[in-house]
Amino acid sequence: MIHQADPTQETFVLNMGPQHPSTHGVLRVVLHCDGEYVLSADPVIGYGHRMHEKMGEIREHRGFYANVSRMDYAGPLPFAHAHVLAVEKLLGLEVPKRAEYIRAMTSELNRISSHLLWFGAFLLDLGAFTPILYAFDDREIIYDLLEDLTGARLTYSYFRIGGVCRDVDDKFLEGTKAFVKRLRSKMPMYNDLVTGNVIFRKRVENVGHIPVDMALKYGATGPVIRGSGVPYDVRKVEPYSVYPEFDFEIPCFTECDALARYRVRMAEIEQSIRIIEQAIANLPEGDYIAPKVPKVLKTSGEVYQAVEAARGALGYYLVGEGTQNPYRMKIRPPSYSNLSLLRELTRGILLSDLVAVMGSFDLVIPEIDR
Amino acid sequence: MSAKEIIQKLSAVQGLDVCEADYEKTRCNVDVLATPETFREFAKVIREAGLLIESLTAVDAVPMMVVCHFTSVYEVCRVVGRVLIDRENPVCPTISDIYPGANWHERETRDFFGVNFEGHPDMTPLILPEDQTDFHPLRKSEEKLKNLSELIGRFAPAREEAEVSE
Numbered sequence: 328m329i330h331q332a333d334p335t336q337e338t339f340v341l342n343m344g345p346q347h348p349s350t351h352g353v354l355r356v357v358l359h360c361d362g363e364y365v366l367s368a369d370p371v372i373g374y375g376h377r378m379h380e381k382m383g384e385i386r387e388h389r390g391f392y393a394n395v396s397r398m399d400y401a402g403p404l405p406f407a408h409a410h411v412l413a414v415e416k417l418l419g420l421e422v423p424k425r426a427e428y429i430r431a432m433t434s435e436l437n438r439i440s441s442h443l444l445w446f447g448a449f450l451l452d453l454g455a456f457t458p459i460l461y462a463f464d465d466r467e468i469i470y471d472l473l474e475d476l477t478g479a480r481l482t483y484s485y486f487r488i489g490g491v492c493r494d495v496d497d498k499f500l501e502g503t504k505a506f507v508k509r510l511r512s513k514m515p516m517y518n519d520l521v522t523g524n525v526i527f528r529k530r531v532e533n534v535g536h537i538p539v540d541m542a543l544k545y546g547a548t549g550p551v552i553r554g555s556g557v558p559y560d561v562r563k564v565e566p567y568s569v570y571p572e573f574d575f576e577i578p579c580f581t582e583c584d585a586l587a588r589y590r591v592r593m594a595e596i597e598q599s600i601r602i603i604e605q606a607i608a609n610l611p612e613g614d615y616i617a618p619k620v621p622k623v624l625k626t627s628g629e630v631y632q633a634v635e636a637a638r639g640a641l642g643y644y645l646v647g648e649g650t651q652n653p654y655r656m657k658i659r660p661p662s663y664s665n666l667s668l669l670r671e672l673t674r675g676i677l678l679s680d681l682v683a684v685m686g687s688f689d690l691v692i693p694e695i696d697r
Numbered sequence: 698m699s700a701k702e703i704i705q706k707l708s709a710v711q712g713l714d715v716c717e718a719d720y721e722k723t724r725c726n727v728d729v730l731a732t733p734e735t736f737r738e739f740a741k742v743i744r745e746a747g748l749l750i751e752s753l754t755a756v757d758a759v760p761m762m763v764v765c766h767f768t769s770v771y772e773v774c775r776v777v778g779r780v781l782i783d784r785e786n787p788v789c790p791t792i793s794d795i796y797p798g799a800n801w802h803e804r805e806t807r808d809f810f811g812v813n814f815e816g817h818p819d820m821t822p823l824i825l826p827e828d829q830t831d832f833h834p835l836r837k838s839e840e841k842l843k844n845l846s847e848l849i850g851r852f853a854p855a856r857e858e859a860e861v862s863e
């Protein structure tokens with residue numbers, strides 16, 4: 328738009344997406360720019376909207392298994408975890424310990440695979456091509472392990488109300504043990520390759536500064552708030568499942584920038600490895616699904632069940648009406664709130680920094696659109 | 698800030714109906730029923746207490762309920778806030794100036810339920826198509842519609858009260 332009185336005041340509109348590679352899916356960002364500087368960035372969402380909440384309301388509880396993994400395709404097991412926990416809470420159903428251990432173990436594997444995908448994609452956004460090849464090499468092993476166990480590589484319907492649908496076998500446990508050992512030995516290589524790289528540091532250091540208060544008022548969670556110095560992790564602050572039985576830490580960095588968010592995720596991989604090792608070592612004997620799950624799941628009352636997904640706090644708000652399907656199902660995805668602060672955060676920053684900031688959020692668009 | 702302190706602070710506000718919720722059953726610690734007049738005051742107190750906004754949505758029943766969840770980032774303390782509004786003329790005050798994170802949640806609630814948030818800076822559709830302003834997919838049909846007192850425990854005994862406010 329050319330300024331009538333003073334042509335040097337010219338600004339222009341740049342349309343980023345919905346097919347841009349660094350928007351990670353069908354997200355469009357309308358940018359008002361002054362040269363290389365972003366005056367305002369407005370995310371336009373909803374291109375992949377499928378009304379999962381309505382599907383949840385018209386289907387029975389068990390009919391929603393397939394939906395959960397189609398929201399956050401990079402880390403679907405925590406999404407399934409929150410759903411089954413919420414319904415079990417409404418039913419007052421006791422879940423065998425072994426089932427909860429398996430759920431925690433597979434969720435953590437999924438968290439690692441999600442972080443590896445983010446690691447590769449984030450660096451790809453910044454112009455580094457090699458890291459994604461290393462990350463996908465390791466991620467592939469997780470997918471093979473989970474495929475053997477669940478029957479699916481991406482869209483798992485593994486968790487059941489009352490437990491999981493299939494017990495873990497020795498092949499899975501031995502394979503997982505070998506994998507975490509391998510990944511732990513490779514983490515120093517990842518850090519050598521990227522963390523200290525001077526080009527990488529120049530792109531992410533002091534970029535996208537999110538103070539604690541901004542994270543609180545926008546509801547940003549996960550690595551975003553942990554990169555701002557608040558050790559908020561649902562697994563520790565509001566423990567669910569069997570997480571209180573594991574010894575692990577919540578990585579937290581106080582720099583508030585994109586590098587801090589990068590470091591949080593890299594440190595989280597190590598913590599997830601610790602949880603998996605403990606889960607394998609202490610895996611209790613017993614049932615993998617509750618022996619007496621009622622055939623007809625009639626639910627009433629309300630519950631808000633939160634879990635820590637790969638991208639932050641995920642919540643299911645269920646209201647039952649005494650029938651087999653919920654009267655209201657609200658899904659609170661973490662990336663939705665994380666992305667909503669983009670407009671305030673990116674006012675006045677460089678266009679290239681915007682890409683670094685969005686990459687550091689680890690966005691998964693189908694989870695935002697639902 | 699612990700649940701006890703939050704209850705104490707909220708009890709000081711006129712017009713809020715504050716009670717302790719059963720955490721084991723609902724995973725919430727504090728249950729607050731606000732009126733459209735006191736809703737913003739409630740949000741201000743919660744914001745001062747340093748709580749994080751988790752979600753804001755509505756439940757289509759009679760009367761319609763706008764419900765929002767907040768949580769502490771340091772301890773187990775989840776606050777649920779409710780406002781009962783008229784289903785035929787759903788208007789609720791905005792809290793998007795107090796909690797900017799509520800901005801998108803309110804727009805989404807407008808998309809799905811047709812709730813008009815008074816004072817909201819931009820009520821254009823967020824998730825549904827831009828021209829979709831009169832279709833609200835999560836509204837219940839007449840035969841599916843239930844009374845709020847049949848759904849939510851806290852409204853069950855105070856049935857008359859809910860009907861009066863409607």
